[in-house]
Amino acid sequence: MSVVNVGLIGAGTVGCGVIKILDRNKEIIEKRTGIAPNLKKIADIDPDRKRPVRIPKGKITRKADELVNDPSIDIVVELIGGTTIARDLVLSALRNKKHVVTANKALLAHHGKEIFATAAENGVEVGFEASVGGGIPIIKSTLESFAANNILSIHGIITGTSNYILSRMTDEGSEFGDVLEEAQKEGYAEADPSFDVDGIDAAHKLSILVMLAFGRYIDFGRIHVEGIRTITPLDISFADELGYKIKLLAIAKAIDEGLEAGVYPALVKKGTQLADVSGAFNAIYVVGDALGPAMLYGKGAGMMPTASAVVSDVLQIGKHISLGNAHLPPPRLYAEKSSLPLIKMSDTVNKYYIRFQAEDRPGVLGRITGGLGSNGISIESVIQKGRHHGGGDVPVVIMTHEAREKDLLKALRQIGRLSSIRPGTMFLRIEDL
Amino acid sequence: MSVVNVGLIGAGTVGCGVIKILDRNKEIIEKRTGIAPNLKKIADIDPDRKRPVRIPKGKITRKADELVNDPSIDIVVELIGGTTIARDLVLSALRNKKHVVTANKALLAHHGKEIFATAAENGVEVGFEASVGGGIPIIKSTLESFAANNILSIHGIITGTSNYILSRMTDEGSEFGDVLEEAQKEGYAEADPSFDVDGIDAAHKLSILVMLAFGRYIDFGRIHVEGIRTITPLDISFADELGYKIKLLAIAKAIDEGLEAGVYPALVKKGTQLADVSGAFNAIYVVGDALGPAMLYGKGAGMMPTASAVVSDVLQIGKHISLGNAHLPPPRLYAEKSSLPLIKMSDTVNKYYIRFQAEDRPGVLGRITGGLGSNGISIESVIQKGRHHGGGDVPVVIMTHEAREKDLLKALRQIGRLSSIRPGTMFLRIEDL
Numbered sequence: 097m098s099v100v101n102v103g104l105i106g107a108g109t110v111g112c113g114v115i116k117i118l119d120r121n122k123e124i125i126e127k128r129t130g131i132a133p134n135l136k137k138i139a140d141i142d143p144d145r146k147r148p149v150r151i152p153k154g155k156i157t158r159k160a161d162e163l164v165n166d167p168s169i170d171i172v173v174e175l176i177g178g179t180t181i182a183r184d185l186v187l188s189a190l191r192n193k194k195h196v197v198t199a200n201k202a203l204l205a206h207h208g209k210e211i212f213a214t215a216a217e218n219g220v221e222v223g224f225e226a227s228v229g230g231g232i233p234i235i236k237s238t239l240e241s242f243a244a245n246n247i248l249s250i251h252g253i254i255t256g257t258s259n260y261i262l263s264r265m266t267d268e269g270s271e272f273g274d275v276l277e278e279a280q281k282e283g284y285a286e287a288d289p290s291f292d293v294d295g296i297d298a299a300h301k302l303s304i305l306v307m308l309a310f311g312r313y314i315d316f317g318r319i320h321v322e323g324i325r326t327i328t329p330l331d332i333s334f335a336d337e338l339g340y341k342i343k344l345l346a347i348a349k350a351i352d353e354g355l356e357a358g359v360y361p362a363l364v365k366k367g368t369q370l371a372d373v374s375g376a377f378n379a380i381y382v383v384g385d386a387l388g389p390a391m392l393y394g395k396g397a398g399m400m401p402t403a404s405a406v407v408s409d410v411l412q413i414g415k416h417i418s419l420g421n422a423h424l425p426p427p428r429l430y431a432e433k434s435s436l437p438l439i440k441m442s443d444t445v446n447k448y449y450i451r452f453q454a455e456d457r458p459g460v461l462g463r464i465t466g467g468l469g470s471n472g473i474s475i476e477s478v479i480q481k482g483r484h485h486g487g488g489d490v491p492v493v494i495m496t497h498e499a500r501e502k503d504l505l506k507a508l509r510q511i512g513r514l515s516s517i518r519p520g521t522m523f524l525r526i527e528d529l
Numbered sequence: 530m531s532v533v534n535v536g537l538i539g540a541g542t543v544g545c546g547v548i549k550i551l552d553r554n555k556e557i558i559e560k561r562t563g564i565a566p567n568l569k570k571i572a573d574i575d576p577d578r579k580r581p582v583r584i585p586k587g588k589i590t591r592k593a594d595e596l597v598n599d600p601s602i603d604i605v606v607e608l609i610g611g612t613t614i615a616r617d618l619v620l621s622a623l624r625n626k627k628h629v630v631t632a633n634k635a636l637l638a639h640h641g642k643e644i645f646a647t648a649a650e651n652g653v654e655v656g657f658e659a660s661v662g663g664g665i666p667i668i669k670s671t672l673e674s675f676a677a678n679n680i681l682s683i684h685g686i687i688t689g690t691s692n693y694i695l696s697r698m699t700d701e702g703s704e705f706g707d708v709l710e711e712a713q714k715e716g717y718a719e720a721d722p723s724f725d726v727d728g729i730d731a732a733h734k735l736s737i738l739v740m741l742a743f744g745r746y747i748d749f750g751r752i753h754v755e756g757i758r759t760i761t762p763l764d765i766s767f768a769d770e771l772g773y774k775i776k777l778l779a780i781a782k783a784i785d786e787g788l789e790a791g792v793y794p795a796l797v798k799k800g801t802q803l804a805d806v807s808g809a810f811n812a813i814y815v816v817g818d819a820l821g822p823a824m825l826y827g828k829g830a831g832m833m834p835t836a837s838a839v840v841s842d843v844l845q846i847g848k849h850i851s852l853g854n855a856h857l858p859p860p861r862l863y864a865e866k867s868s869l870p871l872i873k874m875s876d877t878v879n880k881y882y883i884r885f886q887a888e889d890r891p892g893v894l895g896r897i898t899g900g901l902g903s904n905g906i907s908i909e910s911v912i913q914k915g916r917h918h919g920g921g922d923v924p925v926v927i928m929t930h931e932a933r934e935k936d937l938l939k940a941l942r943q944i945g946r947l948s949s950i951r952p953g954t955m956f957l958r959i960e961d962l
Contacts, residue, residue: 113819117677117819120818121677121678121679121818121819124679124744124863125676125677127744127861127863128676128744128861128863129676129861130861225674231817231819231820231821231823232823233666233669233670233673233674233675236666236669236670236673236674237666237669237670240666240669240841240844240845241658241666241669241838241841242666242837242841243558243561243562243840243841243844244550244554244558244836244837244840244841244844245554245837246554246557311557311560311561367805369802369805369806369826372800372802372805373802384664384837385553385554385833386546386550386554386664386833386834386836386837386840387664387827387828387833387834387837388664388827388828388831388833388834389827389828390664390665390825390826390827390828391824391825391826391827392823392824392825392826393802393823393824393825393826394820394821394822394823394824395820395821395822395823398821400818400819400820400821401819401820401821403677403819404675404677404678404817404819404820405674407676407677407819408673408674408675408676408677411673411676411677412673416855419852419855420853420855422849422852422853422855428560428561428562428563430557430560430561
């Protein structure tokens with residue numbers, strides 16, 4: 097039995113999950129892995145808060161530095177979140193030759209390069225399985241199990257909150273704002289939901305997946321990010337009629353010209369594995385040149401699933417320590433920047449769902465299709481219905497064949513100037529999976 | 530860059546996939562992992578056969594012993610299948626302190642105990658990711674990513690051939706025999722399909738998963754195994770009407786009384802992730818006490834997906850070699866035999882789908898429900914339709930609440946003796962996921 101001493105910074109939801117697992121599953125973990133994680137010290141800004149687990153007095157401190165500087169601690173688990181104090185603590189721990197396990201996607205998205213370099217310099221490991229997809233083993237799979245593949249694409253439903261809101265909007269035909277409010281009341285969405293519903297959380301996670309799958313960091317600010325606030329029940333219902341669901345996806349694709357990376361709501365064909373991921377579940381769909389398509393599905397957040405991933409990292413690092421600190425090197429960056437340039441969203445080629453709000457009178461459809469056609473955009477299908485007697489506005493929905501996004505935007509600008517077209521034209525990309 | 534020398538035994542479909550990946554993805558593999566696998570020697574009983582890859586003359590031999598005894602070879606990849614010659618070669622390689630990578634589920638199901646013990650004695654590793662689920666990283670996930678969990682259950686669609694046949698029967702309403710014949714013509718099923726359609730292949734893989742998830746070997750002969758030959762389009766269509774699909778599942782469940790382990794066709798609710806796994810795809814649905822439900826999905830067989838898993842094992846072992854042979858110990862068996870007894874199928878508790886073929890006359894349904902009731906089996910729903918005028922036989926379909934299988938079997942024997950019940954009563958278990 098190899099004992100590894102663990103210091104836990106942050107005894108919030110996930111931190112308490114870690115404490116619970118290490119207590120409850122102690123015996124099976126030790127028998128199964130030969131590693132005995134010993135939770136030596138816990139740091140939290142509020143040591144006395146009521147918690148769902150019992151922490152012995154004297155084991156918890158306000159001062160995270162105590163853990164980071166404690167020579168007996170082998171692994172520091174950082175679960176406080178944020179990118180300032182967390183960064184300082186993680187870098188200090190690494191410089192003190194401590195391995196680090198973190199669930200902090202924002203930290204890695206913004207400071208991953210520095211953190212992995214510091215880990216490498218100091219001969220220690222960084223475990224971050226919990227940073228993407230909660231308990232889903234997407235980090236280890238991408239880094240190790242799919243290592244023989246040229247990864248062609250990644251499509252992830254990796255923000256449970258957004259997927260939960262879209263699922264409820266789909267099931268109930270409700271408006272975004274109403275569902276968000278209820279989700280907040282139920283604890284499914286944060287008081288400030290912008291990280292989740294505006295795609296920022298998904299973009300943090302995407303930047304980590306891109307690093308693993310494509311061997312490069314992307315400047316976080318250069319990821320194209322759209323959220324789900326603009327999605328309406330009307331669009332969900334048209335998508336349904338056309339055989340699609342609307343999902344917030346984090347997408348990366350390697351194409352000849354470079355790498356596409358973006359977070360945006362997209363249409364996904366019903367009956368495909370990704371379309372059926374509902375509620376707060378997460379899933380990551382990966383295509384490798386040898387592997388073909390594969391998908392990993394599970395609970396992407398929450399106390400116990402995330403803690404499951406944190407403890408798996410602790411055990412893995414524990415094994416490496418028990419083998420004389422024979423840890424594996426941190427993720428390697430192998431893509432030369434020039435060989436895999438990030439493609440601007442306007443240069444990407446997609447199929448599109450477009451909904452115009454148009455005056456209900458003869459000739460409007462012709463003018464819309466004309467505007468698309470003159471920009472080289474060909475139409476796959478059209479839905480125009482709900483025509484009222486005596487005018488009024490009607491939605492006109494168009495599905496296009498593949499088109500370059502800058503051509504689409506140009507066409508939409510032109511069509512938008514027509515007197516019969518109302519403001520607020522909606523377009524969404526269609527992802528074939 | 531760390532060079533590891535690899536000897537490949539068996540240059541068949543998957544073997545050629547390995548050769549192809551190591552050639553085609555050489556650069557990205559080396560950049561990504563720092564490991565350079567060097568395919569030093571290949572053994573095959575038919576060196577001159579036409580292959581989809583070019584093998585340089587002098588690199589291929591008839592004599593597998595040459596590889597197993599070559600002191601320069603670090604890793605032997607066994608891809609010949611079978612449990613006799615493969616066993617000898619694998620054991621010899623391990624005794625010669627070579628690491629082994631294998632895709633051979635039958636070998637591990639029957640001789641895993643001996644093989645892992647020999648590996649441990651000789652301080653070498655056995656990689657077997659390719660033995661279950663092709664390119665799906667289920668072995669590594671169960672062993673490492675889910676290590677913090679008490680695994681509660683596993684439900685796997687792990688025989689692509691059977692899933693393909695059932696999917697086609699479902700889509701086309703065709704008979705098993707007809708679809709099998711076409712699948713054989715198209716190369717989706719073997720000339721002798723019994724391993725695949727009789728559940729034996731799935732049972733081999735299940736025994737490996739049980740070892741990893743529950744820490745014990747099960748005597749292969751004690752796994753309850755049923756195949757899909759008895760499934761009819763009629764049952765598929767009734768299941769559909771009731772909201773279910775029929776899938777061949779490999780199932781293991783830890784319950785208070787012990788461990789259930791079986792392979793059998795079962796009803797799975799439509800719209801669940803597992804029900805939507807169609808065609809030749811595989812998926813493994815795992816529930817852990819912390820993780821909750823998770824599913825891994827992908828191509829469970831074929832040249833390139835399986836080779837993807839084989840090469841991932843080679844790279845993993847290569848990394849350990851590069852760290853001074855700091856390999857991880859083989860899977861640990863931690864369940865005391867007595868603490869996790871294998872539960873007899875007749876002692877399991879399930880919900881059931883039952884189809885009687887009954888004479889179409891008054892009172893029959895009452896006699897059937899009476900026979901079930903007197904054995905303590907309560908009924909959830911009944912379908913009785915297609916009544917002909919003037920008698921004849923009609924199917925009577927019953928869904929039960931939970932019942933012990935021995936009680937069900939007793940009831941079915943009693944009901945089968947009724948003069949109005951025809952032979953060939955069908956029953957299938959229902960799996961709630």
